[in-house]
Amino acid sequence: xxxxxxxxxxxxxxxxxxxxxxxxxxxxxxxxxxxxxxxxxxxxxxxxxxxxxxxxxxxxxxxxxxxxxxxxxxxxxxxxxxxxxxxxxxxxxxxxxxxxxxxxxxxxxxxxxxxxxxxxxxxxxxxxxxxxxxxxxxxxxxxxxxxxxxxxxxxxxxxxxxxxxxxxxxxxxxxxxxxxxxxxxxxxxxxxxxxxxxxxxxxxxxxxxxxxxxxxxxxxxxxxxxxxxxxxxxxxxxxxxxxxxxxxxxxxxxxxxxxxxxxxxxxxxxxxxxxxxxxxxxxxxxxxxxxxxxxxxxxxxxxxxxxxxxxxxxxxxxxxxxxxxxxxxxxxxxxxxxxxxxxxxxxxxxxxxxxxxxxxxxxxxxxxxxxxxxxxxxxxxxxxxxxxxxxxxxxxxxxxxxxxxxxxxxxxxxxxxxxxxxxxxxxxxxxxxxxxxxxxxxxxxxxxxxxxxxxxxxxxxxxxxxxxxxxxxxxxxxxxxxxxxxxxxxxxxxxxxxxxxxxxxxxxxxxxxxxxxxxxxxxxxxxxxxxxxxxxxxxxxxxxxxxxxxxxxxxxxxxxxxxxxxxx
Amino acid sequence: xxxxxxxxxxxxxxxxxxxxxxxxxxxxxxxxxxxxxxxxxxxxxxxxxxxxxxxxxxxxxxxxxxxxxxxxxxxxxxxxxxxxxxxxxxxxxxxxxxxxxxxxxxxxxxxxxxxxxxxxxxxxxxxxxxxxxxxxxxxxxxxxxxxxxxxxxxxxxxxxxxxxxxxxxxxxxxxxxxxxxxxxxxxxxx
Numbered sequence: 001x002x003x004x005x006x007x008x009x010x011x012x013x014x015x016x017x018x019x020x021x022x023x024x025x026x027x028x029x030x031x032x033x034x035x036x037x038x039x040x041x042x043x044x045x046x047x048x049x050x051x052x053x054x055x056x057x058x059x060x061x062x063x064x065x066x067x068x069x070x071x072x073x074x075x076x077x078x079x080x081x082x083x084x085x086x087x088x089x090x091x092x093x094x095x096x097x098x099x100x101x102x103x104x105x106x107x108x109x110x111x112x113x114x115x116x117x118x119x120x121x122x123x124x125x126x127x128x129x130x131x132x133x134x135x136x137x138x139x140x141x142x143x144x145x146x147x148x149x150x151x152x153x154x155x156x157x158x159x160x161x162x163x164x165x166x167x168x169x170x171x172x173x174x175x176x177x178x179x180x181x182x183x184x185x186x187x188x189x190x191x192x193x194x195x196x197x198x199x200x201x202x203x204x205x206x207x208x209x210x211x212x213x214x215x216x217x218x219x220x221x222x223x224x225x226x227x228x229x230x231x232x233x234x235x236x237x238x239x240x241x242x243x244x245x246x247x248x249x250x251x252x253x254x255x256x257x258x259x260x261x262x263x264x265x266x267x268x269x270x271x272x273x274x275x276x277x278x279x280x281x282x283x284x285x286x287x288x289x290x291x292x293x294x295x296x297x298x299x300x301x302x303x304x305x306x307x308x309x310x311x312x313x314x315x316x317x318x319x320x321x322x323x324x325x326x327x328x329x330x331x332x333x334x335x336x337x338x339x340x341x342x343x344x345x346x347x348x349x350x351x352x353x354x355x356x357x358x359x360x361x362x363x364x365x366x367x368x369x370x371x372x373x374x375x376x377x378x379x380x381x382x383x384x385x386x387x388x389x390x391x392x393x394x395x396x397x398x399x400x401x402x403x404x405x406x407x408x409x410x411x412x413x414x415x416x417x418x419x420x421x422x423x424x425x426x427x428x429x430x431x432x433x434x435x436x437x438x439x440x441x442x443x444x445x446x447x448x449x450x451x452x453x454x455x456x457x458x459x460x461x462x463x464x465x466x467x468x469x470x471x472x473x474x475x476x477x478x479x480x481x482x483x484x485x486x487x488x489x490x491x492x493x494x495x496x497x498x499x500x501x502x503x504x505x506x507x508x509x510x511x512x513x514x515x516x517x518x519x520x521x522x523x524x525x526x527x528x529x530x531x532x533x534x535x536x537x538x539x540x541x542x543x544x545x546x547x548x549x550x551x552x553x554x555x556x557x558x559x560x561x562x563x564x565x566x567x568x
Numbered sequence: 569x570x571x572x573x574x575x576x577x578x579x580x581x582x583x584x585x586x587x588x589x590x591x592x593x594x595x596x597x598x599x600x601x602x603x604x605x606x607x608x609x610x611x612x613x614x615x616x617x618x619x620x621x622x623x624x625x626x627x628x629x630x631x632x633x634x635x636x637x638x639x640x641x642x643x644x645x646x647x648x649x650x651x652x653x654x655x656x657x658x659x660x661x662x663x664x665x666x667x668x669x670x671x672x673x674x675x676x677x678x679x680x681x682x683x684x685x686x687x688x689x690x691x692x693x694x695x696x697x698x699x700x701x702x703x704x705x706x707x708x709x710x711x712x713x714x715x716x717x718x719x720x721x722x723x724x725x726x727x728x729x730x731x732x733x734x735x736x737x738x739x740x741x742x743x744x745x746x747x748x749x750x751x752x753x754x755x756x757x758x
Binding site for chain 1: 741
């Protein structure tokens with residue numbers, strides 16, 4: 001290709017950012033492949049074991065931003081033993097050599113040690129953005145290294161990690177000369193931070209757009225922070241309850257009314273009707289409200305709040321808001337696209353009514369633009385789900401968790417097959433589905449037949465026989481991720497996906513009926529798959545494969561697998 | 569739904585001689601039995617405990633603890649736990665629903681507002697416009713067709729007044745003012 005054409009192509013490619021599109025570009029011809037790989041700045045690796053850092057750096061020499069995901073999702077729910085893998089260190093070492101100009105690193109379900117964080121801070125002079133979601137292995141000591149050494153940091157986003165929270169001292173490690181922070185999220189840490197250090201940091205970082213503090217920050221302290229940062233776009237409050245004097249209370253109202261650009265609010269621990277009204281001035285512009293940590297919020301509190309939030313697009317709540325709360329949402333938030341209802345008592349320790357089909361239907365009646373639904377409940381009916389699907393045919397993510405395993409329709413006592421049948425038939429754009437309740441193979445027949453755009457399926461305590469999983473493996477042309485637990489799917493089911501697994505990111509099967517022999521057979525028939533079995537000492541039968549993780553890989557079998565992971 | 573099952577229970581059991589208090593909320597839901605692999609905690613319940621009290625103490629198998637279920641990240645679970653522990657400490661109020669048999673809608677009250685049983689009962693009388701009888705340990709609420717009951721942490725319906733106030737405050741999940749024959753079954757004329 002002549003240099004003129006190349007220049008044009010590079011210019012055009014600069015505007016093509018989605019990994020899928022760039023993949024397509026690279027397949028056009030060798031020249032395009034070459035131009036694409038040199039001009040790529042961001043790489044997304046959905047499974048860190050599907051490829052090696054050497055292969056990545058060889059193909060893409062000029063990367064500035066990496067997203068890397070490690071453990072299978074069920075590790076979030078303690079189904080993967082500790083020390084399974086996903087250590088970021090080997091990646092960092094290769095990146096330090098090949099990508100000294102690395103600016104951004106986003107990790108999900110990876111193991112990150114303090115030494116790795118120190119190494120990161122020392123190796124990349126221009127490092128800007130670190131995001132750690134659901135990771136483990138580090139402590140607040142590692143954060144100290146980041147704060148001290150990353151002179152150009154613009155983003156530090158620590159979310160839902162399993163870390164050793166020793167103290168809040170790390171926040172004091174940002175030097176006085178440091179002013180570049182734009183996104184700071186430490187909401188999931190529990191230790192007190194030095195408030196003066198935080199206040200000073202917020203005051204001098206004039207470009208701060210996102211600030212999410214932890215629950216040790218009081219309301220009055222928040223008031224002070226907001227006076228320094230009225231330009232915020234997203235705010236995560238600390239504790240939203242405190243005994244305030246009347247003047248403090250009105251000051252709080254005033255600072256909120258000064259935040260003219262705020263469109264997202266979260267945190268809100270212990271938020272009650274007493275202080276929620278201070279949010280009213282910002283509610284008109286709110287598009288995202290996360291009340292999922294406001295454990296004392298009742299249905300009528302929510303009902304009083306939502307009329308002020310007509311532009312809400314995303315709402316996260318606890319099931320303490322009950323059906324009445326959801327009715328209020330349906331009546332007041334016509335633009336709602338995403339609803340997540342989390343359980344307040346997931347272990348069933350407290351008797352909680354929570355939300356039911358009635359609340360679900362109420363929201364769907366008022367919010368036809370719903371696309372993303374996550375709904376935890378203790379009971380549901382086929383009719384309610386079918387109505388929701390009818391009302392909201394644009395749903396792309398439907399995750400329903402009836403928390404009692406294999407629970408039938410609450411009214412009719414029948415399986416919940418028709419519920420999910422309605423979803424896959426009506427919501428033709430469906431990309432992600434999580435099923436629950438009492439389900440027969442019929443559910444999977446529906447899924448295989450109708451869910452033509454489905455990419456991600458989660459199944460638990462469902463199905464009757466191998467046929468169930470076979471329906472899915474033979475249908476669902478776009479399936480990428482399949483995770484199954486506690487289902488009666490065995491060898492025939494596993495092997496029915498022979499032709500499909502290489503086009504998928506991964507398959508997880510645990511507490512099913514798969515044998516070691518079938519795993520062996522699969523591995524031998526499809527060499528570019530890593531077929532891994534996690535040995536569980538409690539399961540006496542050596543022929544059973546209790547936890548199976550299958551994924552495509554061009555890096556071959558893992559070199560760092562612990563003893564309990566067998567690769568066939 | 570719940571109260572209907574409850575009614576049935578009371579009608580049968582009110583006349584039975586039992587060691588436990590009458591009026592238990594027993595809704596046991598068993599998961600699908602077709603699976604070859606049972607749920608780990610379930611097997612205990614399915615064998616059947618000889619001790620009836622134990623069977624009632626163990627929460628229904630449907631709500632039993634099982635690894636990784638429901639699928640909530642541990643951060644969120646721990647956060648909820650911390651909230652529950654802190655609930656007694658913050659002054660945010662302990663709101664419980666109050667239902668009265670025959671009334672068209674429920675009410676909600678903040679238990680923290682009251683310092684003792686008489687205050688609470690007085691407030692209920694005013695709220696629902698009725699009279700509660702005289703409480704005695706032996707006979708429950710005598711002299712009226714109403715009896716105040718509450719649902720405790722274990723899901724059992726108890727008569728208001730039997731336990732110390734603080735214990736009641738921390739275990740009361742819901743209040744129900746029973747009326748008529750059901751009310752008379754509680755602690756009276758056994």
